[in-house]
Amino acid sequence: MTTPAAEQPLIPQPPATVATLRQAVSQIAPASLPAFTRELDQAADQSRQGSDLAPLRRFITQWAAHVHIQSQPGPAADFRRWEDTAESGDATRARQAAAEIGRLLDEAHTPVGLSNP
Numbered sequence: 001m002t003t004p005a006a007e008q009p010l011i012p013q014p015p016a017t018v019a020t021l022r023q024a025v026s027q028i029a030p031a032s033l034p035a036f037t038r039e040l041d042q043a044a045d046q047s048r049q050g051s052d053l054a055p056l057r058r059f060i061t062q063w064a065a066h067v068h069i070q071s072q073p074g075p076a077a078d079f080r081r082w083e084d085t086a087e088s089g090d091a092t093r094a095r096q097a098a099a100e101i102g103r104l105l106d107e108a109h110t111p112v113g114l115s116n117p
Contacts, residue, residue: 009071013112016064024067032070036063065108079104 010028014020018040025036043059046052069075079101086097 007072007074010073011067011071013064013068013071016060016112018060021060021063021067024071025063028067029070032066039063061109061112064112065105068108068112069104075104075108 011024014024022033022036025032039059039062043055046055069079082097082100082104086094086101088094088097
């Protein structure tokens, strides 16, 4: 059984490194590059200050999941729809959207081979 072309990932999941994730983000979600760079800088600063790699690990896990979701047309559309719903101003719908966004993020962690931070 083959997957229809519309459901195929836009790119293969890259290895979970800063360089490969940056390249993937530039391909599939270039508008996210400023956030990627800002969050990388923050994680690097936190890691240096605390002499701890945990902030960098969280950054890589978060962005690997982001790339996984954004590289797939269906989950990417669902994620955007739930983000829009979360901003609707209706508290009940926002809670439902938050739960669905959390579910999509949780589901993205398994295929990328990283634990959820």
